[in-house]
Amino acid sequence: MKKFSIVWAVIILLAGCSPKTVRTAYRVPKNGLSQFFRYEPGKTPMISAHRGGGDIKGYPENCIESFQYLADRMPTIIECDISLTKDSVLMMMHDNSLERTTTGKGKLNEVRWEYCKTLNLEDNQGNLTKFKIPTLEEVLRWGKGKVVFTLDVKRTVPFEKVVDMIHKTGATDYAAVITYNATDAAKLHRLDPALMLSVGIMKQADYERLRELGIPDNRMIAFVGTKEANPDLYRFLHEKGISCILGTLGNLDKQAAAKGDQLYRQYAKNGADIMSTDRPLELWEAVKETK
Structure with missing residues (x-):
């Protein structure tokens, strides 16, 4: 028994993880995120952790340690939030102020990074x-080979600074950028035509507007909203090779918690290719065998 324990301890040491930890990651093809996000029938649904977690006790949102906690247990897309300090440091924070998620006080545009x-x-x-609060640079450097990111850029943050940091860290092949209107999507596409963009498409006219502004199908990931999309919209986008993100965060997560996590399999069956959720571990258990 003693010999077995020693051998097992060596295996754990070499693996760098506990016996219960599963180290896995989404594999991004050599031709990058355009292929990774391309719709293909029969794929296992992917999971996007809203704010990179936060509802798990001891693991705050927008925190590298929380990202690692999830990455150790499941393949995951990390959706996270970029804010800007008074002295123009790109840091990870959803709120405009520090009170809710940190031991600090004050609005972000009034505090310096040294304080944060x-x-x-x-x-x-x-x-x-x-x-501690991480910077965008720290997050992107940490994430290579571990996760895929969708970056939510807060209103006070210039897109140019975010794109420059993506380039500086070589993260183009594992970081997409979230947009909330066609004009912003077009601006980001001009800044870097190789970027993958999460774009809001709730109806066919939204797609047509994006195409008019020059954004090709192979640079779009369609966010279809926080309630289930019309089957015709799913079908329309899938025919163009565009994967669809359903925001289960909020009501759909609550329904699954109350009625059973099998609901996530139904959302996937109805057309959701990626689900953005506050319950990533539960969702993964529900859909990981889904084909």
């Missing part, structure tokens, strides 16, 4: 952690 570095993060239940 002294703070600790709190989880969504208000539990204090030892974790």
Whole structure:
């Protein structure tokens, strides 16, 4: 028994993880995210962790340690939020102020990065952690080979700064950018035509507007909303090779928690290729065998 324990301990040490940890990641093809996100029938649904987690006790949102916690257990897309300090440092934060998720106080556009570095993060239940606010650069450098990102750029943040950081860190092949209107999508496409863009498409006219502005199908990931899309919209987009993100965060997650996680399999069957969720671990357990 002692010999077995020693051997097992060596295996764990070499693997760099516990016996319960599963190290896995989505594999991005050599031709990048355009192929990774291309719709193909029969693919296992993908999971996007809203704000990179946060509802798991001890693991705050927009935090590298939380991203790692999920990446150790499942292949995941990390949706996370980029904000800007007074001295123009790109940092990860959803809110415009520090109070809800950190030990600090103040609006982000009124505080400097030197102050933010002294703070600790709190989880969504208000539990204090030892974790720190990461910068966008730290997040992108950490994520290579581990996760795929969808980057939510807050209104005060210039797209140019985000694109420059994507280029600086070589993250084009594993970081897409979220947009909320066709004009912003077109601007980002002009800044870098190789970028993958999450674009809002709730009806066919939304797609037509994006195409008029010059965004090709192979650079679009369609966010279809936080309620199930019309089957005709799913079919229309799939025929063009465009994958669809359904935001289960909010009501659809609550329905699954109340009625059973098998609902996630139904959302996938109805046409959702990616689900953006506050319940990533539960969703993964529900759909990981789905083909």
